[in-house]
Amino acid sequence: MAARARDIGAVRSEAAAHCARWGAPQVADTVALCVSELLTNVVVHVGEGVPATVGITWCGHDRVRLGVTDPDPRPLPALPAAAPDAESGRGLALIDVLALRWGVAEGAYAKTVWCEFATS
Numbered sequence: 001m002a003a004r005a006r007d008i009g010a011v012r013s014e015a016a017a018h019c020a021r022w023g024a025p026q027v028a029d030t031v032a033l034c035v036s037e038l039l040t041n042v043v044v045h046v047g048e049g050v051p052a053t054v055g056i057t058w059c060g061h062d063r064v065r066l067g068v069t070d071p072d073p074r075p076l077p078a079l080p081a082a083a084p085d086a087e088s089g090r091g092l093a094l095i096d097v098l099a100l101r102w103g104v105a106e107g108a109y110a111k112t113v114w115c116e117f118a119t120s
Contacts, residue, residue, distance in 0.1 A: 003042040003052040003070065012036050015056055015066070022058045024119040030098050031056065031066055031117060037091035038068035038113050046072045059116065063100065067114040076104055077113055 001007065012032040019028035035054060042052050053069040079092050095102050095115050102115035 001052055001054065002049045003039055003046070004049055005040070005043050008036050008039050008043075011039060011054055015054070018056045019064060022064070024058075024064055027064055027117045027119055031064060034095050034098060034115055034117075035066055035068065037095060038066070038115075041077065041091060041113070042068060042070045045075060046070045062118060062120050063116050064119055065114060065116045067105075067112045069110055069112040071110050073106060073109060073111050076106070076111065 001011070012035055015035045016028035016032040019025060019031050035056075039052065039054070042050065051071055053067075055065075055067045055069070057065045057067075059065050077092055079096060092102075098117070099115035100118050102113070105112040105114060
């Protein structure tokens with residue numbers, strides 16, 4: 001997909017629908033929130049309209065994995081310390097709290113920011 005702010009709502013809905021179809025409705029809202037955070041990071045830090053791939057994988061009976069890939073191997077995401085009055089900068093901190101774990105898979109020409117969620 002082309003990473004565009006106007007399309008993030010539709011991707012959120014589709015991510016939640018996947019979780020519900022897999023019998024994991026308890027994580028649907030969390031996965032939807034995190035996919036919007038990761039896609040917003042692509043739009044803000046890499047650019048509006050760049051190609052991005054969203055993958056949601058059922059990992060056995062106890063986890064759902066979300067990954068968002070963009071074509072820029074840099075900048076690598078990090079957990080910043082947002083100022084109390086900052087209007088942005090808390091997306092990865094939110095993912096850090098909501099996910100079992102998260103990380104970045106680096107490639108020569110792309111990166112994937114991924115996170116996993118418990119379904120039980």
